[in-house]
Amino acid sequence: MRIVLLGAPGSGKGTQTDAIIQRYGVVTVATGDLLRAEVAADTALGQRAKPFMEAGELVPFDIVLGMIENGLQALARTHPKGFMMDGFPRDLAQAEALDKLLAKINQPLDVVLFFEVRYEEIVKRLLGRGRADDNEETIHNRLRVYEEKTAPLIDYYTRKGLLRTIKGTGSIEEIGERIRAVLDEIA
Numbered sequence: 001m002r003i004v005l006l007g008a009p010g011s012g013k014g015t016q017t018d019a020i021i022q023r024y025g026v027v028t029v030a031t032g033d034l035l036r037a038e039v040a041a042d043t044a045l046g047q048r049a050k051p052f053m054e055a056g057e058l059v060p061f062d063i064v065l066g067m068i069e070n071g072l073q074a075l076a077r078t079h080p081k082g083f084m085m086d087g088f089p090r091d092l093a094q095a096e097a098l099d100k101l102l103a104k105i106n107q108p109l110d111v112v113l114f115f116e117v118r119y120e121e122i123v124k125r126l127l128g129r130g131r132a133d134d135n136e137e138t139i140h141n142r143l144r145v146y147e148e149k150t151a152p153l154i155d156y157y158t159r160k161g162l163l164r165t166i167k168g169t170g171s172i173e174e175i176g177e178r179i180r181a182v183l184d185e186i187a
């Protein structure tokens with residue numbers, strides 16, 4: 001199965017990935033985690049990405065796409081059960097690039113799970129988490145960037161018939177149950 005997790009920062013995508021991996025045997029590709037690892041290791045890529053992440057802006061296209069391209073081609077060979085993208089695509093250019101890449105390796109997407117959560121709830125969650133980019137100013141900028149650049153993907157994937165909306169509030173188990181209901185139908 002090939003899945004995209006779509007939703008605002010803090011909508012709980014990362015929180016649900018372990019349960020999905022265990023049940024469906026897919027592997028996860030989380031651009032946020034990959035970028036944070038590059039920053040922590042102080043690589044040239046991490047040094048370029050860091051100021052964008054600290055400001056809550058999207059990291060430039062070439063950096064993110066390079067990471068995805070390398071990863072996906074290898075994953076298609078090593079993980080026949082499929083993959084789940086968390087945090088990618090983040091805008092239309094990334095979505096179109098992903099479509100092209102997946103068409104090239106003959107691995108089209110099966111479903112896009114859109115996590116629907118109100119912004120007041122998101123701000124509360126992220127302030128509670130307290131990661132380096134979870135201060136109030138950066139959170140508001142991340143939500144503004146999400147609204148402007150990422151939210152148009154809801155229409156993009158609806159038009160392709162791939163979007164399924166998951167109500168992202170309630171307990172982590174309740175949300176997991178809603179996800180299972182959708183994915184069991186597709187699997």
Ligand code: B4P
Nearest residue numbers: 009010011012013014015031032053058059087090125129
């Ligand atoms: P990400 O790492 O992708 O975003 P995130 O804020 O961690 O969101 P997620 O939805 O995964 O939230 P989580 O489950 O952790 O991006 C960070 C930055 O990286 C971006 O701002 C950008 O700069 C850069 N970046 C990443 N991908 C990029 C791309 N493709 N292109 C360009 N730039 C990119 O949940 C958040 C909190 O909520 C946690 O504390 C969790 O415990 C809590 N929570 C989860 N579910 C809950 C529930 N049901 N109830 C209560 N709390 C809950």
